[in-house]
Amino acid sequence: MEPAEPEPNRRSVLSLLTFGLVAIFNLIIGVPIVCYAIDPRHRKGAKSNFKLVEGVKLNEIGENTPVQGVIRDVRVDGWTLYPNDVIGRVWVVQKGTQPDLSSADKVTAFNAKEQSLKEAYLLVFTTICPHLGCSVNLDSAGGGFACPCHSATFTLAGAQAVPATNPAKRGMDTLEWEIDSADPNRINVKYQNFSTSIAEKKTI
Ligand code: FES
Structure with missing residues (x-):
């Protein structure tokens, strides 16, 4: 008579359970990290703190015709990790003629220029109002920008439209930018937040 198959004992069941839980936990943590790593927005090319x-x-944009763009990145909220969340928005205003960016060398040379020289071609503003942080819209009446919260208005160059009565103590905040090395029709910005309600542009 053959001996009976031994039943799994309590310890091996607990081991299997623990192994299963660890595997599930690793999946929950690992999948967003892998998604982040393979996301093309995090490819080599743009400086690490610059975002597409x-x-x-x-x-596709015209001179003095602002276009709004979106910045995405990983966002952590408590224990939840969002690998591809909108972290900010920008206004892009073309001020001058598009430079010749027909080769990688020309893109590299353009990106090496001082920010002030690049801004003769393109200005990039955060949409966050420097007064108290609302989102600045286009001003359909004035042709520049207007904040819906306390009526701050700005020119297309981001300056206070009426400094004497403007609730904002400074103009809109520009962001550093560069041409994307993989696609010269795209830009990356150094997305930053700035203190509001003060005259000085100060990074938070
Ligand atoms: S927050 Fe924009 S005017 Fe006050």
Whole structure:
């Protein structure tokens, strides 16, 4: 007579349970990290703290016609990790003629220029109002920008439209930007937040 198959004992069941829980936990943590790593927005090329501006193609915008773009990145809220969340928005304003960016060398040379020289071609503003942080819209009446919260208005160059009565103590905040090395019709910005309600542009 053959001996009976031994039943799994309590310890092996607990081991299996623990192994299963660890595997599930690793999946929950690992999948967003892998998604982040393989996301093309985090490819080599842009400086690590520069983010792709989505929704703006330089060959599709016109001079003095602001276009809004979106910045996405990983966002952590408590224990929840959002691998591809909208972390900010920008206004892009073309001020001058698009430079010749027909080769990688020309893109590299353009990106090496001082920010002030790049801004003769393109200005990039955060949409966050420097007064108290509302989102600045286009001003359909004035042709520049207007904040819906306390009526601050700004020119297309981001300056206070009426400094004497403007609730904002400074103009709109520009962001550093560069041409994307993989697609010269796209830009990356150094997305930053700034203190509101003060005259000085100060990074938070
Ligand atoms: S927050 Fe924009 S005017 Fe006050």
